[in-house]
Amino acid sequence: MTDKLDALRAIAKKMSLDAIAIVPGANFQRIFGADFHQNERPLMVLVPVDGTPSAIVPNLELGSFAAIDFDGEVYDWKDQTGYQSAFDAMFEKTSIQSIGVEGQSMRVFVHHAIAKSKPSLAIADAQREIASLRLVKSDQEIAALRKAISVSENALAKTIDAVKVGMTEKDIESSLIQNLYGSGADDLSFSPIVACDSNSAKPHASARDDVPVKPGDALLIDFGAKVDGLCADITRTFFIQHCDDRSRAIYETVLQANLAGIASVVPGATAADIDDATTRVLEASAYADRIHHKTGHGLGREVHEDPYIMRGNDEKLQAGMVFTIEPGLYQLDDFGVRIEDDILVTETGAESLTSFDKQLTLIA
Amino acid sequence: MTDKLDALRAIAKKMSLDAIAIVPGANFQRIFGADFHQNERPLMVLVPVDGTPSAIVPNLELGSFAAIDFDGEVYDWKDQTGYQSAFDAMFEKTSIQSIGVEGQSMRVFVHHAIAKSKPSLAIADAQREIASLRLVKSDQEIAALRKAISVSENALAKTIDAVKVGMTEKDIESSLIQNLYGSGADDLSFSPIVACDSNSAKPHASARDDVPVKPGDALLIDFGAKVDGLCADITRTFFIQHCDDRSRAIYETVLQANLAGIASVVPGATAADIDDATTRVLEASAYADRIHHKTGHGLGREVHEDPYIMRGNDEKLQAGMVFTIEPGLYQLDDFGVRIEDDILVTETGAESLTSFDKQLTLIA
Numbered sequence: 001m002t003d004k005l006d007a008l009r010a011i012a013k014k015m016s017l018d019a020i021a022i023v024p025g026a027n028f029q030r031i032f033g034a035d036f037h038q039n040e041r042p043l044m045v046l047v048p049v050d051g052t053p054s055a056i057v058p059n060l061e062l063g064s065f066a067a068i069d070f071d072g073e074v075y076d077w078k079d080q081t082g083y084q085s086a087f088d089a090m091f092e093k094t095s096i097q098s099i100g101v102e103g104q105s106m107r108v109f110v111h112h113a114i115a116k117s118k119p120s121l122a123i124a125d126a127q128r129e130i131a132s133l134r135l136v137k138s139d140q141e142i143a144a145l146r147k148a149i150s151v152s153e154n155a156l157a158k159t160i161d162a163v164k165v166g167m168t169e170k171d172i173e174s175s176l177i178q179n180l181y182g183s184g185a186d187d188l189s190f191s192p193i194v195a196c197d198s199n200s201a202k203p204h205a206s207a208r209d210d211v212p213v214k215p216g217d218a219l220l221i222d223f224g225a226k227v228d229g230l231c232a233d234i235t236r237t238f239f240i241q242h243c244d245d246r247s248r249a250i251y252e253t254v255l256q257a258n259l260a261g262i263a264s265v266v267p268g269a270t271a272a273d274i275d276d277a278t279t280r281v282l283e284a285s286a287y288a289d290r291i292h293h294k295t296g297h298g299l300g301r302e303v304h305e306d307p308y309i310m311r312g313n314d315e316k317l318q319a320g321m322v323f324t325i326e327p328g329l330y331q332l333d334d335f336g337v338r339i340e341d342d343i344l345v346t347e348t349g350a351e352s353l354t355s356f357d358k359q360l361t362l363i364a
Numbered sequence: 365m366t367d368k369l370d371a372l373r374a375i376a377k378k379m380s381l382d383a384i385a386i387v388p389g390a391n392f393q394r395i396f397g398a399d400f401h402q403n404e405r406p407l408m409v410l411v412p413v414d415g416t417p418s419a420i421v422p423n424l425e426l427g428s429f430a431a432i433d434f435d436g437e438v439y440d441w442k443d444q445t446g447y448q449s450a451f452d453a454m455f456e457k458t459s460i461q462s463i464g465v466e467g468q469s470m471r472v473f474v475h476h477a478i479a480k481s482k483p484s485l486a487i488a489d490a491q492r493e494i495a496s497l498r499l500v501k502s503d504q505e506i507a508a509l510r511k512a513i514s515v516s517e518n519a520l521a522k523t524i525d526a527v528k529v530g531m532t533e534k535d536i537e538s539s540l541i542q543n544l545y546g547s548g549a550d551d552l553s554f555s556p557i558v559a560c561d562s563n564s565a566k567p568h569a570s571a572r573d574d575v576p577v578k579p580g581d582a583l584l585i586d587f588g589a590k591v592d593g594l595c596a597d598i599t600r601t602f603f604i605q606h607c608d609d610r611s612r613a614i615y616e617t618v619l620q621a622n623l624a625g626i627a628s629v630v631p632g633a634t635a636a637d638i639d640d641a642t643t644r645v646l647e648a649s650a651y652a653d654r655i656h657h658k659t660g661h662g663l664g665r666e667v668h669e670d671p672y673i674m675r676g677n678d679e680k681l682q683a684g685m686v687f688t689i690e691p692g693l694y695q696l697d698d699f700g701v702r703i704e705d706d707i708l709v710t711e712t713g714a715e716s717l718t719s720f721d722k723q724l725t726l727i728a
Contacts, residue, residue: 037554037568039668040468040661060567060657063696079658080675103473104404108465111472112489125476174545181541187555190401203424204401293424294443297404304403311444332427 004031004133008047011100011129018096019048020126021114025105026301027130029229032068036061042083042110045070048096056086084113091117100126131306136320141300142344144228145322146353148189149342151225152232153356155179159221160238163213163364169194170209176223185225189233189303192223200237201336203293203328213364215241218335224303231303233324234354235340238363250287250329251337251360257281257327258339258358261295261309265343265350271313271323278327279311290329290336298323299342321345322353368395368497372411375464375493382460383412384490385478389469390665391494393593396432400425406447406474409434412460420450448477455481464490495670500684505664506708508592509686510717512553513706515589516596517720519543523585524602527577527728533558534573540587549589553597553667556587564601565700567657567692577728579605582699588667595667597688598718599704602727614651614693615701615724621645621691622703622722625659625673629707629714635677635687642691643675654693654700662687663706685709686717 008020008031022028022045024036036043041058043065053072057065062076073093077086091114101111103125111123137145159176173194180188195205196213200220213219217240224232237254239247257278264277275295282291294310299322307315309323326340341354372384372395386392386409388400400407405422407429417436421429426440437457441450455478465475467489475487501509523540537558544552559569560577564584577583581604588596601618603611621642628641639659646655658674663686671679673687690704705718 040672063566064568079672101472103476104471106472107468108470108472108475108487109467109489109491111475112467123472125473127473174548177545178542181538181545184538191551202428204428308404308443 005047005053007133008130009049011126012047012049015100015124015126015129017098017100017124017126019046019094019099020130021046021099021101021106022130023102023106023110025102026134026305027102027105029301030134032070034064034068036064038105038107041079042113044110046090046094046099048094051094054090054093056083056090058083084116087113087117091121096121098122098124100124100129102130103127128306134300135298135306136318137300137322141230142320142322144230145232145299145342147184148225148227148230148232149234149353151180151183151185151227152223152234153354154183155185155225156221156223156234156236156356158183160363163219165214165240165364166212168209168212169196169199169207172213172219173207176221180223180225183225185227187226189224189226189231193220195220195336196240198333198335201330201332201334203330213240216244218247218337219363220336220338222338222340229301231299231301233299233303233340233342234356235326235338236356236358237337237339238361240364241362243360243362247335248360250290253282253285253287254327254329254337254339255358255360258325258341261325261327262341262343262350262352265317265345267317267319267345267347269317271307271309271315271317272311274309274317274325275311275313278325282327282329287329290331292330293328296324296326296340317345319345319347369411369417371497372494373413375490376411376413379464379488379490379493381462381464381488381490383410383458383463384494385410385463385465385470386494387466387470387474389466390498390669391466391469393665394498396434398428398432400428402469402471405443406477408474410454410458410463412458415458418454418457420447420454422447448480451477451481455485460485462486462488464488464493466494467491492670498664499662499670500682501664501686505594506684506686508594509596509663509706511548512589512591512594512596513598513717515544515547515549515591516587516598517718518547519549519589520585520587520598520600520720522547524727527583529578529604529728530576532573532576533560533563533571536577536583537571540585544587544589547589549591551590553588553590553595557584559584559700560604562697562699565694565696565698567694577604580608582611582701583727584700584702586702586704593665595663595665597663597667597704597706598720599690599702600720600722601701601703602725604728605726607724607726611699612724614654617646617649617651618691618693618701618703619722619724622689622705625689625691626705626707626714626716629681629709631681631683631709631711633681635671635673635679635681636675638673638681638689639675639677642689646691646693651693654695656694657692660688660690660704681709683709683711
C-alpha cells in the first residue's frame with residue numbers, strides 16, 4: 001500500500017506538483033485493490049508529496065471504503081447536504097498549490113468542486129504519468145488477462161458455431177454476450193461490435209435488429225470478457241458461406257499486417273516501430289485508402305490505455321506490457337476487415353495471448 | 365433536430381452563456397438519436413447561441429457522425445496528429461467568451477483541451493440545465509422503459525426460481541445476467557448487485573465467488589436491463605428459506621416506506637416531498653439508525669439522473685417524469701433491505717412501472 005502511494009508521490013515530485021488526486025477507475029483499482037462507482041457522488045483520494053493523504057467519500061460508501069487499506073483523513077458527505085463542504089474541508093486543511101489529476105477519468109464537476117474550494121490551485125493533467133504505473137502488468141494481472149482471453153475465445157467459438165444465415169446482428173450479439181457470461185466473464189470489456197456487410201466498415205457500429213447476415217457478407221466481431229478486473233479485446237472477421245477474391249485479398253493484407261506487427265515486437269522497440277511494421281504492409285497494398293486507424297492500444301484494467309501503438313509514440317516497449325495489434329481496412333460503402341490480437345511483451349519478443357484461428361474462415 | 369439545438373441555445377441564453385458543448389452520453393443520445401463511445405478520443409458538439417454549430421470528431425468516426433442529422437462545421441482529427449489542433453481550429457473560428465458543459469459527462473482532458481485553445485473562455489457547469497431537457501420522458505422513451513422493466517422482471521423471476529442454498533453470489537449474478545440478455549436486454553443498466561448476508565448492507569457490494577447463500581440470509585438483488593437506450597433499475601430483497609421476526613419487521617418497515625413514497629407522488633409535489641413521505645416511515649421506526657441514503661433518483665437514458673428524490677430538492681414533479689423510490693435499511697455487521705420501484709408521474713398521480721411482487725418472499 002504505502003509503496004503504491006509513494007509511486008504517486010514520485011509522480012507529483014517529477015511533475016513539480018504538490019499532490020496527486022485519484023478518482024475511482026483503473027488506477028484506483030490497481031492501487032487499492034477495490035473499486036467504487038463513478039456516478040453523481042464524487043469520491044476522491046488526495047495524496048500530497050508531504051503530509052497525510054485524505055479522501056472524500058460519500059457517506060453511504062463509508063463501509064466499503066473502510067475495507068480498503070487507506071491510512072489518512074476521511075471527509076464524508078451525505079446526499080442531503082451535498083459534497084462541496086467536504087471539498088472545502090479537505091482543501092482548507094492543506095497548503096498544496098498544485099495537483100495532478102487523471103484527465104481521462106475525472107469529470108468536470110469534480111474539477112469544478114476542487115477549483116471552487118481553492119480557486120488558486122493549479123490543476124494539471126497527470127493522466128499519462130499516473131496510468132504509466134499500470135504499463136507493466138503484474139503476474140496476477142497477466143494471469144487474469146489469460147483467463148479473460150480464454151473465456152472470450154470459448155464464447156466466440158460457441159457463438160460462430162451457431163450463426164445461421166438470416167440471424168440478425170442483434171441475435172448474434174445477444175448469443176455472444178450470453179456465451180461470454182456463461183463461459184465465466186465477470187463483465188464485458190465493452191459493448192461488443194457485431195457488424196456485417198457495410199456496418200463492418202464502421203469502427204464502432206451498433207448491432208442492428210433488422211439486418212440479417214447473408215451469404216458473402218463479412219461479419220466482424222470485436223468483443224472481450226472482463227475477468228478479475230482485466231479486459232480481453234479480440235476481433236475476428238468471418239465471411240458468411242463464401243468470399244470473393246477481392247475480399248480474400250483484403251483479408252490477407254490485414255492478416256499479413258497483423259503478423260508483421262507481432263513479429264516486430266521486441267523489448268526496446270518503440271510503440272511507433274510496431275505501428276510502422278503493421279502500417280507498412282497496409283500502405284504497400286492496393287488498399288491503402290482503406291486505412292482508418294492506428295495499430296493498437298494498451299490493454300489491462302482499461303480496454304484502451306497506454307501504450308498507444310501509433311505513429312509518434314516513442315515509448316519503449318518493456319517486458320510485461322500488453323497491447324493490441326489490430327490492423328484493419330475499411331470502406332464505408334463496402335465492408336471492413338479487422339484482425340485483433342492481444343500481445344504480451346516478453347524478455348525476448350512477444351507472446352500472442354490470443355490463439356483463436358485467424359486464417360480466413362467461412363461460417364454458417 | 366433544429367428545435368433540439370434550440371433548446372440548448374435557450375439554456376445558454378438563460379445562463380448568460382455564449383454556447384453549450386455536448387459530449388457523447390445521454391444528452392447526446394436524446395438530441396441526435398445516436399451515440400458514440402467516450403474513450404481517449406474526444407468528440408464534442410458546440411452549439412453557440414448565434415451562428416453555426418460545429419463539431420470535433422475523431423477521423424475514424426466520421427462515417428458514423430455523417431449519419432446523424434448535424435448541420436454544421438466538422439473538425440476531424442487523426443490519431444497520428446492528435447486532437448488539440450481540432451480544438452484550436454474550432455475556437456479560432458468563434459468569438460464566444462463562455463460555454464456551458466455537462467459536468468458529469470465531460471472529462472477533465474476535454475476541459476483542458478478547450479481551455480488550452482482559448483484560455484480566456486469561461487467554462488460553466490450546465491449539467492443540471494442540459495439534463496433537464498430529459499426530465500419529461502417522450503412516449504417512445506416510456507415505451508422503452510416499460511420494455512426494459514418487463515425484460516428485467518422476467519429475468520429476475522427466472523433467476524430466483526433457480527436459486528439454491530450453496531450457490532454463491534457470483535453464481536446467482538451470472539445466472540441473472542444471462543437471463544437478462546436471454547430475455548431481450550440490449551445491455552445492462554449497470555453491473556448488478558447480488559449480495560447476501562452482511563454484504564447486502566453495502567450499497568454497492570460486489571458479488572463474491574466464495575460466499576454461498578445459506579438459510580436465513582437476506583439476498584438483495586439490484587439490477588436492470590437497458591432496452592432501446594433506456595434503463596430499468598429494480599431492487600428486491602428476498603430471504604433464503606426462512607426469516608426471523610426482527611428481519612421481517614425491518615422488511616415490513618422498508619415496504620411501508622416504499623408504499624408511502626409511491627402514494628405521495630402527484631404532479632406539483634416536490635421531489636423533497638416524496639423523500640419526506642418515505643423517510644418519515646423509516647425515521648418513525650425502531651430502525652432509524654439504519655437509514656443510509658436518499659429515497660431515489662431519476663431514471664431514463666442514465667440510470668442515475670435528475671430528479672434526485674432527496675431532502676432539499678424543491679423541483680416540482682411533472683407528468684412524464686420517471687424516478688425510483690428505493691428506501692432501504694442497512695447495518696454493516698448485520699444485513700440490508702432495499703425495495704426499489706420505478707415510478708412514472710401521471711396527470712393525476714403515479715404509476716409504478718415495476719410490478720414484481722414485493723411482499724416478503726422466501727426462496728430456495
